[in-house]
Amino acid sequence: MATQKAPIEFYFDFASPYGYLASLRIDEVAARHDRTVVWRPILLGVIFKLTGMKANVHQPLRGEYLRHDTARCARDLGVPFTFPAAMPLNPVAASRAVYWLEIHDARQARALAVAIYHAHWGEGRDLESPSAVADVAATLGIDSAALLEGIQQPDVKDRLRRETETAIARGVFGAPFFLVDDEPFWGADRLDQIDRWLATGGW
């Protein structure tokens, strides 16, 4: 009875609005089934170079729909949403900051990821520069100078690179992407299915 269930692995890119929408629901879905969630920022740009895919927002017709659909989904969920003027975000600094913080405090690292997503997609702020990321982190009591130095550390840079490579090796070709006991689910629209999967043990 006391067997520890494997955490759900949540791969996301801060540049993805669907990742933001999924990030607001995944912990709750997991908790309903006594699961925790491991949050793993990755670089979708690196993956797209490999697969030949393009960011949705750059595709004719689809980019326009994406803006409409994400705003509609956010209203459906009742969550704040502002399409950032600066798009798409280069998420390298934000992602490194999360991995740097994880070395010291995993809970704080998750809180920073939530705060970054909120600032970028909830409020539309540009989170590309290290200083913008440090400003968000400061609201959580994280020392800005330590963060700015931390995201330059070779092991932190290497960690983000490795997580992205591991994701690719595990079949992650888009984001948000979820691994539930190695079962792959792609897209924010799979959360209800994940909920049923966890409730039933799969089908």
Added chain:
Amino acid sequence: MATQKAPIEFYFDFASPYGYLASLRIDEVAARHDRTVVWRPILLGVIFKLTGMKANVHQPLRGEYLRHDTARCARDLGVPFTFPAAMPLNPVAASRAVYWLEIHDARQARALAVAIYHAHWGEGRDLESPSAVADVAATLGIDSAALLEGIQQPDVKDRLRRETETAIARGVFGAPFFLVDDEPFWGADRLDQIDRWLATGGW
């Protein structure tokens, strides 16, 4: 009170497994809200040439996931599903057959679309050749010779071309795609949202 509500426009490509999955639910969702559905086969290949997108099944990693995800979605819905050996389908003959039949009998045209989807994605049969389409139509009592001649008529060929062009002009960049009072929804995974949209009048 007796105002006729506009039908839901359902754009689909016979080559798309998600179109098949959506086709098994859209009429029921619509009927719950006193709506009918207009079924419109289109050629996604023509649209992809314009937008630069590629069929999912041809994308590295994503193609493999697609096979896994579609089969899992079908089991979730409890519907028959067989990945066809011949992929992707060229849906020109099947699509023309639907429009040819619509001239004579709209109800039969919809029944043919259902039967084609079932034969191709439910049973995995190759539906590319006109004779394969005619064989499916024959099970509905449709004369094979008349169908084979009908899909060669210039106005039928032109109809399929025009429907695809109209779809593009209306912002359709993928399939399945739904227009609900001009509100665009893309993807089989939007059906629950469409259900809520119809129930609430939108948000």
